[in-house]
Amino acid sequence: MTEPLTASEYRDLLSDALEDATEADTRRPTAHTLFMPDSHRTALYVDNTVVQGGRGVGKTFWYRSLLDGALRGFAADEYRIARLRRLSVSPGHGMDLNSACYPGSLDLHRLVEAGTPPYEIWWAVLLTALGQPELHDLSEWSDKVAWVRTNPGPAQRTVEQADRRAAEENTVHLLLFDALEHLHGEREHADRLVSGILQLALHMRFGTRNIRFKVFIRPDMFDGAKHHFPDAAKLSGNAARLQWSRTDLFGLLFHFLGNEDSEQAVRFRRLTGGWESDAQGHRHVPxxxxxxxxxxxxxxxxxxxxxxxxxxxxxxxxxxxxxxHLMDGREQVSPRSFLQALATAASDTRATRPSHDRALYHESIRKGVQKASEVRVLEVSEDTPWVQLAIGPLSGCQVPIEEPTVLGLWEDQGLPQALREESARYAQADESGLVRTGPRHPDDLPRLVEELIGLGVMRRRTDQRLDLPDVYRIAFRVGRRGGVPMAAG
Incomplete structure (x- = not known):
């Protein structure tokens, strides 16, 4: 009989398994980390072009998993989607620097400033992925786009020929797009670039049988793109959403514990029973x-x-x-925040209650939520730095709060001017090469409220007062009677 794990052993297993679990943007997916919730199945359907999700819900994880043939094979088996095994996959945009496949932020900025239609930019990306030989010989994206503009006939024939070859070979060319919040620093240009992707995606969806796009995108960016390309609504019918139920989150936790490379993980699998492992022992399914x-x-x-x-x-x-206590304003929980809270709880319990009879002490779980809140705010500030400017004036207030009170605080502290000045800096890439976008309407404060609600940072109660979910409220030091206590200091 397998000896049960002690509280200390569970604590060690948690710490080891979750050590890098919150670094989804830099940690590459592996067989060990590939957890597949049932609710994510539709996101992998080849014909589902748009996959919506907020920060930290798995967009980049699935983008990188689909680029990996072995991981696609696991997904094909788990989700019983045989078509995933018949894909030729290329990146159309992502976090990785990959100028051979798509233009980086500096190239995109120059192309946009030169007045290049976004549709032509993404045509060049598509033709490059399909192996158009003339584009292969051009190193600059401005030259690739110019070739597309002056050679519409050869460009279309390249797509038609690739579509026919794919049909003969029983394959599908799939072009993947991620990290669209970093396309351009000005929101108007970013929306137009996304619209160009969606326009070409729709063209391929209805004009070819075997060339498809999959676009991982934040919901607010998808809504913004539709203002420039109304036909994008046609992609809404088969759009998927990356969401995490409570059982999905705990399933993810147990998957990580069972896939850690340690003796405790082996005992954990034996104790819980019923795990399925692949022939090589690389992946264990709860x-x-x-x-x-x-x-x-x-x-x-x-x-x-x-x-x-x-x-x-x-x-x-x-x-x-x-x-x-980790839900955002749309009642969604980021798995990254969930795992961060648990990792912090394990570490704090070890430091403050090493002899406790459970691996996680309840007060340490509270501290884990506080830490997850801080990390969540940092993540949102990385993608949308203007959020911190907007919520900062509410520090020390109590929520729920009347909307006119919020608007008055913003006016008193000169938020519109601060947003305009900050937005001017977003247009330039930072030291990491990424660009950020500001709000769409910095001078229209009621619409700014709606943008924050769309991001899940705020929510509107039935009595029309504004609220902040705990996952943001705690780190921004906004109070609420009966809420999670804020850390001192």
Whole structure:
């Protein structure tokens, strides 16, 4: 019989398994980390062009997984999508510097400033992916785009020939797009660039049988692009959303614990039972109950964490309390925030309660939420730095709060002018080569509220007062009666 893991061993397993789990943008997906929630199946359908999701929900993870033939094979088996095995996949835009496949931020900026239609830019990217020989001999993207403009006939014939060859070979050319928030620093130009991608994607969707785009995009950017390309709404019918239910989140946790390369992970799999492993032992899939059933997940998690968030059940149970306090304004939880909270809780329990009879002490879980809130705000500030300018004036206030009060604070602190000045700096790439975008309407404060709601940073209650979810409220030092206490200092 397998010896049960002690609280200390569970704590070590948590720390080891979650050590890099929150670094999704820099950590490449592997067989060990490839967890596939049932709700993400539609995101991998080849004909589903648009995949919407906020920061930290898995857009980049799936983008990189689809670029990897071995990981596509795992997904084809898990989701029973045989078509995933018959793909020729190319990157159309992403976080990686890859000037052979698509223009970087500086090239895009110059092309936009020169008045190049976005549609022509993405045509050049598509033809490059399809192996158009004349483009292969051109190193500059301005020259590639110029070739597309002056050779419309050969450009179209390249697509037609590639489509026919793919049909003969029973394959599909799939072009992937990610990190669209870094296309251009000016929101208007960023929206137009996204519109160009969607326009060409729609053209391929209805004009070819075997050339498809898959566009991983934030919901607010998809909505903005539709203002410049109304036909983008035609892509909404089969759009997918990357969302995480509570069972998905805990299934992800148990997947990480079972796929850690350690003796504790082997014992964990034996103790919980029913795991399926591939022939090479590279990937271990949790049993269905640990992926989808709240009762089984609760029972296991309460072996790991305190059963209550205090002295009794009135304080809440960690299984429900933790994800509830990590929800954004759209009631979505980022798996990155969830794993960050657990990693912090394990570390804090080790430091403050090393002899505790559970791996996770309830007060350490609270500290984990505080840390996850800080990290979440940093993430949002990286993508949309203007959010920090907008929420900063609310520090010290209590939510829910009346909208006129918020607008008055913004006016008193000169927010419109600050946003205009900050937006002027977004147009230039930072030291990492990334560009940022400002709000669409810095001078229209009521519409700024709606942008924050669209990002999930704010939400509007039924009584029309504005609220901030805990995952943002805590780090911004905004109070709420009965909320998670803010850290001192």
């Amino acid at each position: 049993p269905l109950a640990l992926r989808n059933e709240e009762r089984a997940q609760t029972e296991l998690f309460e072996r790991i964490a305190d059963p209550y968030m205090g002295g009794n059940f009135r304080k809440g149970r960690p299984y429900t309390w933790l994800p509830n």
